[in-house]
Amino acid sequence: MLTEPHFFPGEAPPGYSYLEDEPEFDPRTDLQLEPPQELTNLRDLGYDTGFEIDFPSPLAVTSALRVLSDTGVEKTRKVIKRLLPHAVHSPDPRVAPVLHGAVYRSRFLRDLSLSPEVAAFFSEIAGTDLVPTALPFNLAQINYVHPQPEQAIEGWHHDDTGLSMLLVVHDPSHLDGGRFQYFHGTRQEAAGYARNRLCLPADRVVSPVLPGPGYAVLMQGSALVHRDEPLWTPGERYTLGSCYDSPDPEHTAPNRTYFPDETDTDHLFDPETQVERLCRYVDFARHKAWRARGRLDAFLREVPWTDDRELIVRQLTEAVREVVEAVNLLRGDETGTAQVTQLRAPEESRGKRRMA
Numbered sequence: 121m122l123t124e125p126h127f128f129p130g131e132a133p134p135g136y137s138y139l140e141d142e143p144e145f146d147p148r149t150d151l152q153l154e155p156p157q158e159l160t161n162l163r164d165l166g167y168d169t170g171f172e173i174d175f176p177s178p179l180a181v182t183s184a185l186r187v188l189s190d191t192g193v194e195k196t197r198k199v200i201k202r203l204l205p206h207a208v209h210s211p212d213p214r215v216a217p218v219l220h221g222a223v224y225r226s227r228f229l230r231d232l233s234l235s236p237e238v239a240a241f242f243s244e245i246a247g248t249d250l251v252p253t254a255l256p257f258n259l260a261q262i263n264y265v266h267p268q269p270e271q272a273i274e275g276w277h278h279d280d281t282g283l284s285m286l287l288v289v290h291d292p293s294h295l296d297g298g299r300f301q302y303f304h305g306t307r308q309e310a311a312g313y314a315r316n317r318l319c320l321p322a323d324r325v326v327s328p329v330l331p332g333p334g335y336a337v338l339m340q341g342s343a344l345v346h347r348d349e350p351l352w353t354p355g356e357r358y359t360l361g362s363c364y365d366s367p368d369p370e371h372t373a374p375n376r377t378y379f380p381d382e383t384d385t386d387h388l389f390d391p392e393t394q395v396e397r398l399c400r401y402v403d404f405a406r407h408k409a410w411r412a413r414g415r416l417d418a419f420l421r422e423v424p425w426t427d428d429r430e431l432i433v434r435q436l437t438e439a440v441r442e443v444v445e446a447v448n449l450l451r452g453d454e455t456g457t458a459q460v461t462q463l464r465a466p467e468e469s470r471g472k473r474r475m476a
């Protein structure tokens with residue numbers, strides 16, 4: 121069952137505007153697609169088949185692969201630097217400013233994130249069809265580093281999205297710290313260490329070698345406990361994350377969304393969070409509508425001639441289940457900061473993740 125391609129919104133949301141005078145994305149000069157040497161699967165991390173079955177690919181994380189050419193890196197870096205004023209700054213100075221939905225601010229990043237060449241390359245690696253996510257807010261997320269390295273925070277987490285590319289745009293060889301790292305184990309194990317206030321054992325922390333800017337990993341970020349290592353000395357560090365979904369809605373919805381309560385005093389000082397708010401609602405609804413379209417098409421093709429009304433009700437209900445859940449979530453309350461932190465914590469169970 122495959123859902124039809126998503127329509128990327130024709131207009132940027134209110135409060136967003138595209139940069140003027142941007143470089144154009146040209147896949148012939150900007151991409152340099154080179155596959156990874158190694159793949160680590162969910163099973164290698166210790167997950168069982170029951171867990172794996174929910175995911176479109178058995179892949180947990182790749183070793184370094186190359187996405188951008190030197191020309192592509194230069195263009196990306198220029199755009200990312202120009203977008204810094206729109207990043208959301210956490211009230212905690214140890215947390216890097218982050219910009220979501222850069223596809224609504226940069227045509228270059230939009231076209232890179234939607235590139236069919238990149239999606240085909242990742243599909244080949246993951247061994248399953250992948251398309252740029254129909255939740256554009258999760259396309260082109262830029263992680264900036266606070267200019268003053270503060271007291272180190274651990275920063276271990278897992279994401280609440282599907283497969284994602286994490287691309288280094290800075291030159292990692294010039295940095296003291298700031299590596300992308302992951303835990304070679306399951307979320308449950310990582311949560312066990314956290315509960316007991318223990319650090320993750322150093323011999324199970326992997327720091328994949330990313331030889332230079334333009335290299336990336338592809339990861340199943342919701343199953344992989346990972347972090348950006350603290351930067352021990354000031355330096356320039358930018359990463360770009362972008363998510364990919366399976367177009368087969370039979371796979372569990374990868375993007376679990378909650379709507380942060382923007383009236384939380386923590387957020388009030390940054391007007392950019394207010395702009396993001398509306399973008400999250402619509403993008404979330406789009407993603408659910410996109411998935412349901414595949415299920416409704418399957419219903420149209422497959423519903424049998426029957427007088428079993430219960431059977432028809434069951435099939436139709438299943439086709440729109442995620443839309444009904446989305447409606448309930450959109451009608452519901454927003455999530456406070458403390459709960460958002462909890463939702464992102466590694467001890468979150470897969471069952472909970474499935475609820476939204």
Ligand SMILES: O=C(O)CCC(=O)C(=O)O
Nearest residue numbers: 263279300347348359361
């Ligand atoms: O910048 C990095 O190395 C990791 C960023 C990350 O994990 C995230 O944004 O979720």
Ligand SMILES: [Fe+2]
Nearest residue numbers: 278279341346
């Ligand atoms: Fe992450």
